[in-house]
Amino acid sequence: xxxxxxxxQVVLEQVRxxxxxxxxFAALGEPLTDDDRADADAYAxxxxxxxxxxxxxxxxxxxxxxxxxxxxxxxxxxxxxxxxRWLLAAAEVxxxxxxxxxxxxxxxxxxGDVVHGKAGIAAARMGGAAKASIHVAxxxxxxxxxxxxxxxxxEDAASPFESKFRLFAAGRWPLGVLGSTLILF
Amino acid sequence: MSDPIVVKTVEDLQDAPxxxxxxxxxxxxxxAINELYGAQVFDEPAIAYAPTPYxxxxxxxxxxxxxxxxxxFKQLGIQMGIPEERMMPGAGKRPLSIFEFPLKTWxxxxxxxxxxxxxxxxxxxxxxxxxxHPLRNLARATMPEERFHAQFGEDFTAELIKTKEGKATxxxxxNEYFPYLPSFFGGSKSRNNEIFRKWNIKQRTNDEMRQDFMxxxxxxxxKYGLTLPEVRRAA
Numbered sequence: 001x002x003x004x005x006x007x008x009q010v011v012l013e014q015v016r017x018x019x020x021x022x023x024x025f026a027a028l029g030e031p032l033t034d035d036d037r038a039d040a041d042a043y044a045x046x047x048x049x050x051x052x053x054x055x056x057x058x059x060x061x062x063x064x065x066x067x068x069x070x071x072x073x074x075x076x077x078x079x080x081x082x083x084x085r086w087l088l089a090a091a092e093v094x095x096x097x098x099x100x101x102x103x104x105x106x107x108x109x110x111x112g113d114v115v116h117g118k119a120g121i122a123a124a125r126m127g128g129a130a131k132a133s134i135h136v137a138x139x140x141x142x143x144x145x146x147x148x149x150x151x152x153x154x155e156d157a158a159s160p161f162e163s164k165f166r167l168f169a170a171g172r173w174p175l176g177v178l179g180s181t182l183i184l185f
Numbered sequence: 186m187s188d189p190i191v192v193k194t195v196e197d198l199q200d201a202p203x204x205x206x207x208x209x210x211x212x213x214x215x216x217a218i219n220e221l222y223g224a225q226v227f228d229e230p231a232i233a234y235a236p237t238p239y240x241x242x243x244x245x246x247x248x249x250x251x252x253x254x255x256x257x258f259k260q261l262g263i264q265m266g267i268p269e270e271r272m273m274p275g276a277g278k279r280p281l282s283i284f285e286f287p288l289k290t291w292x293x294x295x296x297x298x299x300x301x302x303x304x305x306x307x308x309x310x311x312x313x314x315x316x317x318h319p320l321r322n323l324a325r326a327t328m329p330e331e332r333f334h335a336q337f338g339e340d341f342t343a344e345l346i347k348t349k350e351g352k353a354t355x356x357x358x359x360n361e362y363f364p365y366l367p368s369f370f371g372g373s374k375s376r377n378n379e380i381f382r383k384w385n386i387k388q389r390t391n392d393e394m395r396q397d398f399m400x401x402x403x404x405x406x407x408k409y410g411l412t413l414p415e416v417r418r419a420a
Binding site (some may be wrong): 064067068069070072077081084090105106108109113132135136137138139141142143163175176 | 238240241242243245246249252253255256333337353
């Protein structure tokens with residue numbers, strides 16, 4: 001029998017602290033570090049994608065081409081979605097649905113404005129970004145924040161959303177998988 | 186004609202006439218509920234239909250902004266003392282009819298952003314000079330995001346019409362959804378609208394707004410070689 005308890009505010013506060021401390025989009029286009037490689041590898045493996053090659057987008061137009069490539073692999077997106085739905089179901093068993101939903105919406109709204117600003121700063125600094133791409137970046141980062149909160153609330157420490165967030169926290173943006181290559185920006 | 190009043194803070198609202206307070210509460214509740222319906226019925230499901238990661242994350246951002254609008258209106262409502270339950274779907278208020286038709290395709294979503302968000306822009310525009318300043322400021326904060334959502338509709342419309350099939354599917358979506366939009370603006374003899382205008386909460390009659398919407402919707406559709414279906418409207 002499931003036991004519904006109140007939302008753990010300590011967990012949500014820690015998520016907020018981690019989100020605030022992240023270096024959102026600060027290292028876009030920079031050479032990859034060993035930590036980036038390790039987190040990307042952990043992310044791909046935790047998603048069940050196995051070992052992937054690692055690619056790097058250096059400029060916004062290059063990232064935009066990757067994100068709009070007609071041959072993008074929907075597998076990673078679908079795996080993320082499966083995992084998200086599983087986590088959501090697990091969290092809904094633990095916590096009151098309305099409180100869970102309200103907290104996640106609130107948190108995503110708060111961080112959405114922050115990451116939007118950070119994406120705008122990165123785009124202005126580097127140049128060459130389409131105006132809509134700032135919104136795309138903000139959407140990707142806010143989604144990662146939502147996924148992280150869900151993973152923490154469901155107590156899934158091995159979640160791919162932890163390693164995905166570490167990439168964002170280090171200033172990266174995982175753009176997705178093309179063929180057998182995970183591309184980071 | 187009532188003396189014009191200006192209410193600068195939520196605290197000052199307590200001293201406003203009851204009719205004024207009730208009118209403001211109705212508007213806040215209506216916006217909170219409809220923003221949430223829109224995000225739940227259209228924006229969030231559209232992420233799955235978006236054709237590329239670029240479109241998916243752009244749609245994520247749009248969905249989050251729509252949820253954010255709900256959050257902002259709800260926060261204002263809570264400050265005003267409106268119970269949270271009254272600002273959530275299922276609080277006894279029927280949703281707009283368009284929300285009863287779940288999204289089925291990406292083209293439908295693009296049609297909704299192109300035209301339904303235009304209707305939303307008009308609704309928010311009418312609050313930009315509202316005499317209740319917290320609501321006026323909220324409308325001003327929301328407006329750039331609403332404009333971006335309509336631009337999203339235009340940008341993806343421009344993509345879709347590049348192929349004959351894409352244009353035909355988009356036109357079919359417009360034909361399906363557009364007839365629900367004029368009723369967004371309420372009845373011609375709306376008592377609520379009369380009260381909103383009496384207190385300078387809103388500026389225009391429902392029919393004036395509807396007429397303006399039809400004009401702007403026709404312009405934007407024809408810009409992309411699309412047409413709007415005939416709409417039979419009951420007053």
